[in-house]
Amino acid sequence: MAAPTLILKPHTAWAAAWQRCLSVAPEAFTDDRVRNYWNGAWQADGRVLAATTPVDGTPIAGPPRLDGAAATSAVRAALDQHRAWRHVPLPERRAKVTAALDALSEHRELLALLLVWEIGKPWRLTQADVDRAIDGVRWYVEQIDRMLVDRTPLPGPVSNIASWNYPMSVLVHAMLVQALAGNAVIAKTPTDGGVACLTLATALAAREGLPLTLVSGSGGELSEALVRAPEIGCVSFVGGRDTGARVATAVADLGKRHILEQEGLNTWGIWNYTDWPALATQIRKTFDYGKQRCTAYPRFVVQRSSFDAFLAAYLPAVRALRLGHPLAVESPDDPLPELDFGPLINAAKAKELGDQVAEAIERGAVPLHRGDLAEARFLPGQDTSAYLPPVTLLNPPPASPLHHAEPFGPVDTIVLVDTEAELLAAMNASNGALVATLSCDDRQTFDRLAPQVRAFKVGHGKPRSRGDRDELFGGFGASWRGAFVGGDLLVRAVTEGPTGERLPGNFPDYHLMPD
Structure with a gap:
């Protein structure tokens, strides 16, 4: 059966939004x-x-x-x-x-x-x-x-x-x-x-x-x-x-x-883990906004002996992703679509990332999943040059930017490891990150490995976010410089206190101590 023809949701056109801006703030x-x-x-x-x-x-x-x-x-x-x-x-x-x-x-x-x-x-x-x-x-x-x-x-x-x-x-x-x-x-x-x-x-x-x-x-x-x-x-x-x-x-x-x-390459490690239904519920959420987030997870580091079980949880979640025009509906009274993501920030970024994927595959990466824009929700004849369907690659070559840098787009890479040392090395590939997650059945294993992951926040089987209000936020290595922020510290970072006060942060003579 042919897909229904989509239309732009009434009263959401750019011209309509612009006219509302002129009415609300004519001074600006x-x-x-x-x-x-x-x-x-x-x-x-x-x-x-x-x-x-x-x-x-x-x-x-x-x-x-x-x-x-x-x-x-x-x-x-x-x-x-x-x-x-x-x-x-x-x-x-x-x-x-x-x-x-x-x-x-x-x-x-x-x-x-x-x-x-x-x-x-x-x-x-x-x-x-x-x-x-x-x-x-x-x-x-x-x-x-x-x-x-x-x-x-x-x-x-x-x-x-x-x-x-x-x-x-x-x-x-x-x-x-x-x-x-x-x-x-x-x-x-x-x-x-x-x-x-x-x-x-x-x-x-x-x-x-x-x-x-x-x-x-x-x-x-x-x-x-x-x-x-x-x-x-x-x-x-x-x-x-x-x-x-x-x-x-x-x-x-x-x-x-x-x-x-x-930016930093935020990673999700899988080690001695068996709760695959719990992981499957998290995978789709990691693609929100096409992973154009500083706390996105574009790298999965997976224990080789668990790779088949990981794929059985991962692939159905990725295949269920919905992307397309964020304001396209089937009929005027329909609510706006519940999409996982729309376009990348511009066509140049989509081309750059698409070229990196193609080059990585030419140099030996194995494509495990490649989405198809033909399955996305688009208006008839619209420009789709800024859209990139989700891609998953196994073992990107070391020469590829996808091996060590954050793609800032809907591209996942998977690295297989056999030892804890390899796990930690792969999770620390970008010399510092904002967040990481480690999925382990045993809490003691997590507690032993997590401090060796060079990310500011490490989640146990669930993603971590930037946080706000009373939650401290920062990074390690090249992902952060200066004062850590969050709650009181967000205010302390932009005010002056007692003489000689030191803000927590990775200044040259300051080391943040663990809780």
Whole structure:
């Protein structure tokens, strides 16, 4: 039987979302572009780059990129804001942040819809991204009094440079907590997506008097202002290792406070394990958003003697994955589809990852599963160049990037091992990661092996996440630099405490002790 013809869900088109932005925040959106926000005003500056959505190639708003001189002016203006804001009483700051959260809640669905179009995240996940930002900051509003006892804001504003995949729950969340703690806040919109969502969120918060700056531009051109400028009190970076390494070098040279979260190859080890039904329920969840997450698990390290049982649990879960256009439905009254993932962030990334898969297979990797876009949910004739079906490879060759680096896409690799030493070596292939999981039937075996896995969080038979609120988060090795964050520490990282205070983190003379 032929698959039904799909249509775009009514009232979800990009043009409709854009018109809603013009109505809600006319100060930030013009007929054909978004504006930068600095010096307490929306600025019609910057060179606008053309942009298209990864969902189906529809033209969308591009970032208005500033040059270095304009960014320097924005940072200097932010310092003036900071000097005033740091003296605003905490009850007033709390009231203003709470009002901003109420405004974000009012426009929750529009923020989520913008994320669908800008970064290709399915509806269920964009809503979760918005909700985590709002709910997370509300928790800080409730806890902030005790967190700020004997603490003061930093000498200068906090500069945020983050990746495109979690604009609300990572970037906006951080911005509002930093402002709540008494700092002016600067944020650079990610080059690859999220500018309209971040512009709307900033407009809603700025109306409540929060000292925010939102600018667009290339990292290379703006780094002198956003990273090296003496006005900056702290640099918070979330992104890849190459850019992160350059930022790390700059802040280390300047002795500047910093939080740098970088990619790592998160691994899932299988050793002396038999609860395959439990594993099967977890596999599909690991593909949320096509593994375009810093806490995704793209590598499984499997005991060779259990490989057949592992595949029997793994393959049905992967074959059940649903992908396609996040807003495509069969009839106008249908709810939006429950997809595991949609496109990658752009067509170039899909091609790059597809080429890496092809090269790995040519050099000896064994394809265990390759999905087919013909089975995905698409509109008739739509552009599908940013989509990549799930792929699973056995034993990627050492020369392949898939052997040692995070693919940031729906590609799993499996490595077979025979000894515990091989297990640990394979799980530590990228010299540090944010999370890992080890599935062992015996808790004592897990307790013995887990401390030797170079990931900040190691789960026993279940995935670990970035976490928030009162859960500490960080990384090991090349996956993290600077202060660890979470709960009180997220506030401590952007405030000053007693003289001689040391924040937990992998600074040169600090070693985090296990619990």
